[in-house]
Amino acid sequence: CHPGCLLLQLLLVASFSQAEELLCRQRGDADNPQLSKDGDFMLGGIFSFHSSWINRQDSYTQKPLPLECTSLNFRGFQYSQAMLFAIEEINNSTELLPGISLGYKIYDVCGSIARGVRVTLALTNGNEILSSLSAPCTRPAQVQAIMGETSSSPCMAIATVIGPFHIPMISHFATCACLSDKTKYPSFLRTIPSDxxxxxxxxxxxxxxxxxxxxxxxxxxxxxxxxxxxxxxxxxxxxxxxxxxxxxxxxxxxxxxxxxxxxxxxxxxxxxxxxxxxxxxxxxxxxxxxxxxxxxxxxxxxxxxxxxxxxxxxxxxxxxxxxxxxIPKAHVSGMREFMLDVKPLNSSSNEMFPEFWETLFNCKFKQSKSSPGNQRECTGHEDLTGVQNSFTDMSLMPIFNNVYKGVYAVAHALHNILRCNKTCNNKVQLDPFTILQHIKNIQFKTKEGDEVYFDENGDPAxxxxxxxxxxxxxxxxxxxxxxxxxxxxxxxxxxxxxxxxxxxxxxSQQVPLSVCSEKCPPGTRKVLQKGKPVCCYDCIRCAEGEISNITDSITCVRCHPEFWSNERRDACVKKEAEFLSYEEIMGSLLTAASLFGTCITAVVAFIFFRYRKTPIVRANNSELSFLLLFSLTLCFLCSLTFIGRPSEWSCMLRHTAFGITFVLCISCVLGKTIVVLMAFRATLPGSNVMKWFGPAQQKLSVVGFTLIQVIICILWLTISPPFPFKNFDESKHKIILECALGSAIGFWAVLGYIGLLAMLCFILAFLARKLPDNFNEAKFITFSMLIFCAVWITFIPAYVSSPGKFSVAVEIFAILASSFGLLFCIFIPKCYIILLKPEKNTKKNMMGKEAPKSF
The missing domain is CATH 3.40.50.2300 (Response regulator)
Structure with a gap:
């Protein structure tokens, strides 16, 4: 063909194709509704009168056959009957849409998503064939709203198709939460809550x-x-x-x-x-x-x-x-009677009627395709009384009520759009978007008092x-x-x-148990089993000092330092406070020893006072002896301050009283030792040393030595005094109540000063131990100082290593032992002479000379 001829042919073909496009043609077979009725406004219905269909393997060499539905489903008929009941009730109403009749087109989709989309397009476009070139291909939808479908998946497909056209779709039983997404399904609403x-x-x-x-x-x-x-x-x-x-x-x-x-x-x-x-x-x-x-x-x-x-x-x-x-139980008056009135179905001309009637009454028509067999013949006038099947079962009345409310929602929207009062304005132009917006904003009550409205997602309450x-x-x-x-x-x-x-x-009357692991009781915590869900776990007992007081605890809580976990590990119990008390045996014994020492000292003092004019008492300054006995009494009594619950005052008193009384005691002993030395120095020709260490100087030396300790104690109490302290580290199960030293330097200064005086006294007494006299007190002072130093040297490691109240007991024992040592070594020999050897308690005997002895 000539190129120009070819171009002309192409232009003709294009013009012919364009003319054909102007003609609206229906492709495929028409889809006719199973139930229909004309009206001023039409409602569409999509239900599954069948629950399944026959699968075919299409060869794609010929036109596929229409979908063949199987398994008649009475539920679908019930839903359609509920829709028809609502329409009939509205059409007979003089208050809602007066003078307006509602019609319907109801399709069976057999539960098929593809068929659901197909009949939806039939509801929106209609099945009319337009042969005129002047007829518009775009025109209003055939129905004002669509009722259905029952399942979520078909609703998603249908709502996706009609969403862009804003045609309202109200489902009574599609509960998928995904349908609340208004960006995907803008025209979908439902009368059943979202999943x-x-x-x-x-x-x-x-x-x-x-x-x-x-x-x-x-x-x-x-x-x-x-x-x-x-x-x-x-x-x-x-x-x-x-x-x-x-x-x-x-x-x-x-x-x-x-x-x-x-x-x-x-x-x-x-x-x-x-x-x-x-x-x-x-x-x-x-x-x-x-x-x-x-x-x-x-x-x-x-x-x-x-x-x-x-x-x-x-x-x-x-x-x-x-x-x-x-769904909450519902009752719609008149609906049950209407649904069970099957006579109108008998007069309908739809092709489904024979199958429905045969299944409902378990009979066969003569013209039925299937062989009657042993079943009785259908007359078409059967009575539903006595029939028991899913069609007569009204247990799904709440869902039927949802269909009923959906139809009424559309009717109320139309009523508002048409501005109906006694009559409706038929001249108002209806469009799907306007109807959809009015349905979304509708709020009314049914005749049974149920409130109907939709939220922003198109869902009910x-x-x-x-x-x-x-x-x-x-x-x-x-x-x-x-x-x-x-x-x-x-x-x-x-x-x-x-x-x-x-x-x-x-x-069973008992609630069944369904757990992967038994509940962890109080006192344990949950530990997840490796590789298993969090509900599978082991129960591990809480560690010491930790508790869990709830069931299935994931952690154990550590007790406050003053508390400790009980045996079951489900409660914190207050720790026992441990301190050296008067009630316990050790405290009682030490108290008894302290009081005994005080009594002995008092007895010695009484003996010395009773025989104060005898030579043995008057020798070597009796005033120092009485002062020494007084200080020993204080030493015995100060040990009592270490017994009992530590308090702020007792902590400050026990160490300072101990330090001052012992310095007073050692000062007296030191004074007596110096007197002994000076006395024998004074017997040397031309010596006048005693005038430098007379009674006044002896008293001043005691006061001076003691005053130094007093100053040390005042500084200690001023800068960082001892204080009561709760020791939680020493024992897990107990609180050790003790006195913290405050300033360790102050404590060791007090103790060191006592040790210094004791060593000085020991050295002087040791030097005077061999002086040739019957009355040589230096021997006894040497023994007493030897005991004193041995006790306190032993005390230091014992004090440091002893736990809790035992460290206090060691300190008290050291105080009592050193006090008894001084008392017995210095005063008991003299009391022995005074009471048992009075013949030796003479000035002549005191001044007698003996050869020196060593020990």
């Missing part, structure tokens, strides 16, 4: 009964998958673990369902959360019955928990005691009843309401279980 609330409520219900180890089975569609996803998320926050979570669909191969049965048998959890549609539950209950799988506590979603048809199938009582959430399956004597399951759940209340008040007796699995 977002149901899933959370189920998790709280499981937690309420203490089940932390559960299994989950779900329908493998948007309803089941999204529902269990929200349940799992909430369960994790509540400390609940899923041992397994499996899914299936009713069309899956039997082998897959068998695997689920084996998984349940192998599991250790005794509670199963079933987020299943009622059709999938039908399949599962059949398999469970074949394996007689009893003894499990079932927790169900609203899709099947109050379905009497499911209960009727449970012939082996596998689901007895099941608990779950249901979330309220559920908690249902418990309780078998009766006749083998029929009674759905007993045992509680309520209201998502509008505060979190701690949403779940409200009534004071009713519940029946559990296998007709």
């Amino acid at each position: 977002y609330y149901q899933s959370r409520a189920l998790a709280q219900l499981v937690k309420h009964f203490g089940w932390t180890w559960v299994g989950a089975i779900r329908t493998n569609d948007d309803y089941g998958n999204n529902g269990i996803a929200i349940f799992t998320e909430t369960a994790q926050h509540l400390g609940i673990c899923l041992e397994y979570s499996v899914s299936f669909f009713r069309t899956d191969p039997p082998e897959k369902i068998q695997k689920i049965i084996y998984m349940i048998k192998a599991s250790t959890s005794k509670v199963i959360v079933a987020f299943l549609s009622h059709m999938d539950m039908d399949v599962l209950i059949h398999e469970l019955s074949n394996h007689n799988l009893t003894g499990y506590q079932w927790v169900g979603s609203e899709s099947w928990i109050f379905d009497s048809q499911i209960a009727a199938m449970d012939i082996n009582h596998i689901l007895d005691g099941a608990i779950g959430l249901s 979330a309220k559920y009843e908690i249902i418990n399956w309780q078998p009766t004597e006749h083998g029929i399951v009674d759905f007993v309401t045992v509680g309520l759940y209201d998502a509008s209340l505060p979190a701690d008040k949403q779940l409200n279980l009534q004071n009713k007796s519940l029946i559990w699995a296998q007709n």
